[in-house]
Amino acid sequence: MIPHERSLVKKLENEPFALIGVNSDNRERYDSEIEEMGVTWRSFMQDTTSGPIPTKWNVTGWPTIYIIDAKGVIRYKNLRDSDEDKAMEEAVMQLLAEMKKEGASE
Numbered sequence: 002m003i004p005h006e007r008s009l010v011k012k013l014e015n016e017p018f019a020l021i022g023v024n025s026d027n028r029e030r031y032d033s034e035i036e037e038m039g040v041t042w043r044s045f046m047q048d049t050t051s052g053p054i055p056t057k058w059n060v061t062g063w064p065t066i067y068i069i070d071a072k073g074v075i076r077y078k079n080l081r082d083s084d085e086d087k088a089m090e091e092a093v094m095q096l097l098a099e100m101k102k103e104g105a106s107e
Contacts, residue, residue, distance in 0.1 A: 002064065002081070003038045009090055010042055016097055017071065023047055023054050025063050068092050071100050 010020050022044035024031050034040065047053075050060050058067065066089065068077040076096060080088040 003034070003040060005090075007039050007041070009093065013093070013097070017100065018093065018097065019043075021045070023060070025049060025055075068096065070096050 006020055006022075010018075020042040022040070022042060023046075024044055025047055026034070028046055031044075031046070035044070045054060047055055049055070050062065054060070055065075058065075064081075066077075066079050066081060067075050068080060068089065070076050077089075077092045080092050
């Protein structure tokens with residue numbers, strides 16, 4: 002997932018978009034992946050799904066993906082991209098378009 006996330010972050014670098022990771026990987030392994038794979042977004046570590054972030058957000062397995070709108074409302078859950086299916090990116094783009102439309106009408 003990291004290569005697509007990296008390209009999405011780059012594509013939307015001038016947009017009101019943020020990607021935040023919560024990871025349960027081994028810390029040393031993840032730290033090496035951050036550097037090796039070019040992760041530039043903020044990430045938090047949780048040892049298990051019983052940590053404070055997964056508990057509050059009802060995460061029962063990894064990866065769990067939430068797409069949240071500008072008002073903090075979860076609009077989509079567990080959309081994942083593959084070469085054939087760009088569901089996650091399309092959802093993000095839709096929310097950005099909605100936000101711009103709302104801003105223009107105010």
